Amino acid sequence: MSFDAGDQADVAEVVRVAHAAGDRWAATSVAERVRVLRAWRGRLWRASNDLAGALHEGGLSIDEAMLEVLQSIEHLKWVEANAARVLNATAQGAGLLNPELATRTSYGAEGVVAVIASGYAPLYGPSSAVVSALASGNAVVLKPAAGHEAALLAYAELLRADVPLLQVVTGDEATTEALAAAPVDRVCVFGSAAAAARISAVSARSLVPVTVVPVGPAVTIVAPDADLRAAAASVARTVGRAGTGETGAVPEVFVAPDVSADFDVELQEALAADGPAPLSLGSGLARVLGVRRPRPTHELAAGPTDADPRLRVHGQAEFGDVLARLRDRPYAHVAVFSREKGAQIGEALRAAQVSVNVGVGSVAGALPRQVLGARGYGPLSGDHGLRTFGRAVSLTSRRRLAVPLPGNPADVLLATPAGKIAARLAFHLRHSLT
8 A cells, every 4th residue: 555755835734734723722621632532542442453453564463563552542541541630730839938929830732743653663652642742732743654654544533533633644754854844843753863863953943842762672681580481571572573663673682691591592482482472462462352363474583592683682791781881872671680689770770761570661651751861852651741742831920818918028028137137047047957
């Protein structure tokens, strides 16, 4: 199936329509937005088989496709439950010097958000950004990854809002750059670090802020006290997605030398497994959704893991070397396997996401994914993810106190010499003795 490549004029028209729709959407309450999102979630669930099938045709295994759909729907559910708490206005006092003042802070829409997807997590990735942006009151223009246009078009079509809140543009790299250069209010881009830098440079010419989610290889650390079978199953799950998207990067595994040989045996068994196995979660999901799981047609690599082109296993690296390598990739998703020291190892890492004994990619809607090391890189999920696509709006007003004040406390205290002395003493007690 082929899709037309949108040129600069096509993209400009889509963005113009999105601005008109966004103005109306931003004027609605968070409760009304949640109502629309909830109805969308129901339609997504009822169409989950078709969405998974479209993702499967785009190159994902049926198991991965089902997980993509379910993760997207679950994230949408989390946003529904938490959008009002995160985005609605909150009030707080202005402090001791201005007790009669109160500030009311809410999060307003930015306008139009452009979401540029990659081949890695082709539905769940952009859906995380799309849902958060919509909940914050923005309209969205979505550019799918090549090969997944049909799935993302179906995903957007199911929203069925009164105004075109979510539009899709298809095309090549020229379409992507046209969207990044269009008069949008924020760009959210998934992809390799090089692709993200290129798109960010285009948006910077118009001073458009960019939220970047670089896609890098999965990293697994296997400590001497790890559950080797669980670690091997986690690595095997990542192998199926290696080389997808723009990066072509393969997963990396750092194994303690003491258990390197035993881990190699467990990994070979996990890679060769077919049918019910420690990595068959997706198969169960496929059965629940009524999708027939086809038998794999490719042959898995046999022999030593260091000869398998789908992953790189480092069996002699010291932990200090592991930390040094990960500092060069602050966008990595790292899984740590250690029965006793997993949390301690995880806290020593600098990474976008660290999981302990649960595998790579175990991201729930409430967990922020914070990319470190560069300005413009930000969270995409959790409370911070919702606020990524909103602008803080503060309103300060005078409130009625139980005991009216004769004037501003600071002015009253500083009006007389005695008041100045009293004020100095009061602040000394307040701040110096803590």
